[in-house]
Amino acid sequence: MALICYHASHEQFAPSHLLQLVQQAEKAGFDGIHASDHFHPWSERQGESGFTFSWIGAAMQATTLPFSMVCAPGQRLHPAIVAQAAATLSEMFPGRFNMELGSGEAINETITGEGWPDKEQRNKRLWESYQVIKQLLNGEEVNMDSTIQVSHARLYTLPEQQPVLLAAAVSEETAKWAGSWADGLLTTAGSLDDVKHKIEAFRNNGGKGKPVYLQFGFSYGRDETAAAKGAHDQWRSNIQPADKLEDWEEVKQFDEAAQTTSEKEVTENIPVFTGMPALQQQLQEYLTLDIDRLILHNINRQQEIFIQDYGAAR
Structure with missing residues (x-):
């Protein structure tokens, strides 16, 4: 059975807040924790950048769950x-x-x-x-x-x-290369076919039998308006082209590029869920891929609501 993990986003929340969130996530029934590692956030609206290596020891002491982090x-x-x-x-x-x-x-x-x-x-x-x-x-x-x-x-x-030591790979090409050396694969969720191709590329090129983690980003809220607005506020800088996400050096470049990005453009790129049944249906599709961990990243600021609703639906 795959572990369902809560994503602790260091770009979006202060370390002290994240510590409380992972404790709540454990009580709600999450099986593990995953953390990002940033020096700068993607936008001024996200506004945080705690040092993950300092935080993670405290978070592991405060919980009993397995942890992983990008580096x-x-x-x-x-x-x-x-x-x-x-x-x-x-x-x-x-x-x-x-x-x-x-x-x-x-x-x-x-x-x-x-x-x-x-x-x-x-x-x-x-x-x-x-x-x-x-x-x-x-x-x-x-x-x-x-x-x-x-x-x-x-x-x-x-x-x-x-x-x-897993490799983080967004593209099929990188996943294929990672299969030749890494101990496992972390990749991002998208269409089921795209995810299948990335995992197959990894497994068919040396990654067979190695663990695969899948990170799924979405916006969850109890009503569609809140979920859509939350996604637009927090994540519109992150839907820029992949080469820009890799190569821009300053936060202001992301904010300037996202000035004209509409709420509709964001929700066309980021799934929006207003209830656990619909989210769980999507998770079940990903779980058919024989993965080891499914990492859930609710990209808006309503983390406590998301964790509470996840726990209530278990």
């Missing part, structure tokens, strides 16, 4: 530091922490002052980062002189049970 090693976060953080969390909370590694977005990574590499270079950096993290978690001394630079690194605090 983009290689620029803002050196992979040796990511490995150390993952090892520490896994030592403290055995078997409860996994991580999805992605190539990142400029809005978070270019704070270092370094240039933003093209996709090919970012993928090379991601693969090298995975190798560094994996070797360090194996207790090896690591030296690397390539896209990633590492000198005589070794972890002395190691977990008894290593975290799973």
Whole structure:
């Protein structure tokens, strides 16, 4: 049976608020927690950017659920530091922490002052980062002189049970590539056929038998007006073309691009649900895909209502 997980969005809520939300999610019957990792939000309206690695230890102590988080090693976060953080969390909370590694977005990574590499270079950096993290978690001394630079690194605090290092992939092409090296796949929900193709690309190219996580973004409210307005307020900056989402460096670029985006355009791209039966019907379709975790991200600000209604419908 797949775990149904609650998504803790660090771009949208302060860490203290998110801590309360994941405690409520556990009480409501969610099976796990997933967290984003941002230095900047996608818009001024979202308005938050807590450091996930600081928050997640407190959140895991405050709950008993398994956690996973997205991470983009290689620029803002050196992979040796990511490995150390993952090892520490896994030592403290055995078997409860996994991580999805992605190539990142400029809005978070270019704070270092370094240039933003093209996709090919970012993928090379991601693969090298995975190798560094994996070797360090194996207790090896690591030296690397390539896209990633590492000198005589070794972890002395190691977990008894290593975290799973999944790859975060939005496209079928990236999912196919990830199958050759990653321990699992995190991808985004869309049409059932599109999701099937991404999962098949991963499994048919080395990913067979590895875990697959699926993240589903939607807007939930008790009436359609609130759900639609909430989606427009919080997520209209996020429906820009994929290359822009990856390459824009400043929050204002997203806000400027979304100035003329209508509520109708948002709801044509983001599913809107006004009751649990309709949402659960959609979830059942995704669960036919033999996935390991289904991550639910209600993109508007009505988190308490969503968690309460989820719990009541179980």
